[in-house]
Amino acid sequence: MDAVRTAELRLARRSPSKAYVGPAGNERFLETMSALLFADARLSARAAGVQTVAGTGALRLLAELLAATGPDRTVLLGTPAYVNHPAILAAAGLRTELHRVTPDGSAMLAAVDAARPGDVLLLQGCCHNPTGLSMPPALWDRLAAALARRGVVPFVDQAYFGLGDGLDEDLEGMRRLLRDVPDAVVAVSGSKAWGLYSERTGCAFVLGDDAGRREQARTLLENIARASYSQPPAHGAAIVEEILTDPALTVRWRAELESMRQRLGGLRDGLAALTGFAGLGDQRGMFLTLPLDPAAMRSLRSDHGVYGLPSGRINLAGIPSSRLTGVAAAIRAVA
Ligand SMILES: Cc1ncc(COP(=O)(O)O)c(C=O)c1O
Known part of the structure; x- marks a missing residue:
């Protein structure tokens, strides 16, 4: 920041x-x-x-x-x-x-x-x-x-x-x-x-x-x-x-935090739209829990190079915007 x-x-x-x-x-x-x-x-x-x-x-x-x-x-x-x-x-x-x-x-x-x-x-x-x-x-x-x-x-x-x-x-x-x-x-x-x-x-x-x-x-x-x-x-x-x-620095920090928030929101909404998992859009924060079982999460990792926990949790902050479509396609492929 x-x-x-x-x-x-x-x-x-x-x-x-x-x-x-x-x-x-x-x-x-x-x-x-x-x-x-x-x-x-x-x-x-x-x-x-x-x-x-x-x-x-x-x-x-x-x-x-x-x-x-x-x-x-x-x-x-x-x-x-x-x-x-x-x-x-x-x-x-x-x-x-x-x-x-x-x-x-x-x-x-x-x-x-x-x-x-x-x-x-x-x-x-x-x-x-x-x-x-x-x-x-x-x-x-x-x-x-x-x-x-x-x-x-x-x-x-x-x-x-x-x-x-x-x-x-x-x-x-x-x-x-x-x-x-x-x-x-x-x-x-x-x-x-x-x-x-x-x-x-x-x-x-x-x-x-x-x-x-x-x-x-x-x-x-x-x-x-x-x-x-x-x-x-x-x-x-x-x-x-x-x-x-420092009020001016606080304003700058708040704006940067807000743009991080908006980036995460954009990625989340994008994944919800591209995967068809509408419920994803209701989640908040840095992580997203995909409705995938541990076998699908394993396949996501080994076949598509998308890393997440067996519980379905992925780190949104780690997805570059340019890779969103590819990540969504990988999720659809293993679902
Ligand atoms: C819910 C929750 N609480 C607390 C923490 C602790 O964070 P830290 O010790 O890095 O400040 C984390 C970190 O992932 C968290 O997810």
């Missing part, structure tokens, strides 16, 4: 110190991320955050926090799940209970209704990996009511914001939910929205009304970080801070 390159060049010229950033990381980065994600000073005032080693680090730190503060909790997890979610929860010693991910969210709502107070629902904020589902606002509202009624804590994983229906549209469901529940935790990845995969950029937020409990949670997160990797890496967070504290 040009905004990222510009920020990096500025940082290189300023040559920032290589001093430790501390277990909580870059405070300005956290403030700007909180403002971007929550877009509401009242929500930001209820949030305490730490910088993490990307989205994965945020997920792991928060899972450890939830395990430390409620060893008997069960985490409700939708399947198919992001491949690393079960491993992260298991590594933190948390028990999981699975339900199906469906467009109407019925199994998720039933799981919440059957849960015990203090249990946790791990869910993706938008562009669910791998199903491509983004929940509509009305479903977020129903979910918030169910969570609040049952005392179940939402654990929101935000990895693909900006790549579904638009930056604010992708974050809106989470914002609505956070306004309506007493406690929540949010894991954020900077990998996709800024293309900072190798810089391991992310953050973890704990939201709640009680300032004392919030600060306790933040201290616990810092202690877990300290005992794991001591301090997060500085560079990626400094890039995001540079972008989000």
